[in-house]
Amino acid sequence: MFLKHKIFSRRKFLKQISLTAVMACSVGFSGAYAAEPEKEELKFGFIKLTxxxxxxxxxxxxxxxxxGLYVTLEAQANWKVLLDRVIDGQLDGAHMLAGQPLGATIGYGTKADIITAFSxxxxxxxxxxxxxxxxxxxPHVPHENGKPVHPIKADALKPVVEKFKDDGKPFNMGMVFPVSTHNYELRYWLAAGGIHPGYYAPAKGDVSGTIDADALLSVTPPxxxxxxxxxxxxxGYCVGEPWNQQAVFKGIGVPVVTDYxxxxxxxxxVFGVSKTWADKNPNTHIAVVKAMIRAAKWLDAxxxxxxxxxxKILSQSNYVGxxxxxxxNSMTGTFEYEKxxxxxxxxxxxxxRYNATYPYYSDAIWYLTQMRRWGQIAKPKADSWYMDIAKRVYRPDIYATAAKELIVEGKIKATEFPDFSTEDGFRAxxxxxxxxxxxxxKKPNDYLKEFKIGLKGKDTVN
Structure with a gap:
């Protein structure tokens, strides 16, 4: 371990000399350079998903x-354990559901200040x-040339759910966590087809999310x-890969719609860290984001x-397994629906691509609107509140610092990032x-008013 550290330190020292020289010759050099990380040994958590x-x-x-980072990657049992271990410092950071840093910050579930500088x-x-x-x-799905027409809407599921209700049977579906993208995507799809996915009422102690529900959603690990x-x-369920394609391979189910x-x-x-950790290790955080931006580019190159x-790497047992x-079946540009x-x-x-790694405020606000829509945010909030929370949690400033270092180092072109001089953090x-x-x-409350099913304005769960 000592030898490893010496190698890293020497590499970092030589890199700093090289980077400073490059920057000194660059137009508009501001005097900044990649600083030494405060912490070299890091442990990051993840869930077994592609x-x-x-x-x-x-x-x-x-x-x-x-x-200059010595990283250990460790699979976690579930999303709650993963978040708890980031909060208590057992993990330096983790692969997180986009809703986890937001939910923790507003106090839905475990209250903690978690931030993200990388999508x-x-x-x-x-x-x-x-x-x-x-x-x-x-029978309710349109077909063309003998194949279902996509996207398949939840309208085709509605008569099935209604029959279950008429027979007095619950229609149960799975998602991975109450503040998961999967929960909100499944709810969005169901509601768009006229199927009520249920409300949460945390102020009343009801966090089941099944109040007034036509379909009952519950948590199942991916x-x-x-x-x-x-x-x-x-x-049925909403989950990330490879667990939809697994159902196809096992012959037990059919993926009917992708989140795309x-x-x-x-x-x-997102990649999440505690605010305390980020404040204590700003240079380390930037270094981590730089490494992950390079990895993301390699994946789409x-x-x-x-x-x-x-x-091949992900199929190893220590990763997805x-x-x-x-x-x-899904990661190489195809997706199999019905066998x-x-x-x-x-x-x-x-x-x-599409600036996927940039932490947009508008992404954060969308998740907050869905928390409000389904009652996890019990009371109405002003548009300014949504913006304030987004700025507390999503940190494009840290991302921009990391990206600019990569540009100066010649690892990624400036044209492959947003224009940081004009970017305001909102997608069109x-x-x-x-x-x-x-x-x-920029108008979350107006957006919520557009939905037939869901809380809006001054609505509360009775």
Whole structure:
């Protein structure tokens, strides 16, 4: 270990000399350079999903080492354990659900100040139903040339859910965590088809999320989704890969819609750290973000040419641990719905293009609107409140510092990042939702008013 540290320190020293020389010759040199990390030994957590890939690639390709960091990656049992270990300092940071830093900051669940300066990916999830439910849905799905027309809307599921209700049976579905993207995407899809996914009422002690629900959503850890559905405990679920394709390979279910079809190029996971850790280790944090940006670029380089190698890495038991073919089925530019119905979906997993790694305030605000819509935020909030929380949690300033160092080092071109001189942290109003409702992150309350199902204005859960 001592030798390893000496190697890192020497590498960092030589790198600093080189970087300073490069910057001194650059136009507009401001005198900044990559500072020595405060902490070299780091432990990061992740859940066994393909979108943890930036962490694995940053490790395997030596990008962490290039920044003088000695990193250990450790799979976690579930999202709650992962968050708790970041909060108590057992983990220096982690692959997180986008809603986790936001939920923790506003005090939904465990109260803690968690921030993110790096968005790990876009898209990557899907909604899968059991073979029996698909058989009941199929007559309500439009077909063309013998194949279902996509995107498949929840309108096709509604008569199935209504029959369950008429028979006095609950219609159970799984998602991975109450503040997960999967929860909000599943709720969004269901509600767009007229199926009420239920409200939360934390002020009344009801955090089941099933008040007034037509479909009952409950938490299931990602790797357990296929088995739980096969056992009949749930009839469908929303999860990240490879656990939708696993259902196809096992012949137990059909992915009916991807999150790319629910919201084109939606933000998915983030890399989260505690604010205390970030304040104590600012240089280390920048170094981590630099390594992960490079990993994300590698993953998307030259039209995904590196994906087969990435799949081989992820299939290792210490990372995702699923079969190569299962992971490749979605990560190499295709996605298989009904068995044998494999389609081209080149953007199912996006790690770098479309400014995927940039932590947009508007992304944070969308998740906050969904927390409000379903009652996790029990009382109305002014538009300014949404902006204030977004700025507390999402840190594009840290991201920009890391990106600028990479530009000066010649590792990534300035044109591959947002224009930091004009970027305000808001994507242009987004139109590509399955219900055609336009999202403008600068007007969250106006956005909430557009939905037929969900809380808005002064609404509360009775």
């Amino acid at each position: 979108d943890m890939a930036p962490l694995a690639i940053a490790y395997e390709k030596g990008y962490f080492e290039d920044e 790990m990916d876009l898209n990557g999830n899907a909604i899968t139903v059991s073979n029996d439910i698909w058989k009941q849905m199929k 790797p357990q989704m296929p088995g739980t559905m096969e056992a009949g405990t749930i009839y 079809e629910i919201w084109k190029n939606n933000p998915e996971k 030259e039209n995904n040419k590196n994906r087969p190698e990435a799949v 699923a079969d190569y073919d299962v992971i490749a 044998g119905d494999k389609r081209e979906v080149p953007d199912f997993n996006v790690f770098f 109003p987004q139109k590509h939702f399955i219900d055609d409702i336009v999202y403008n992150g």
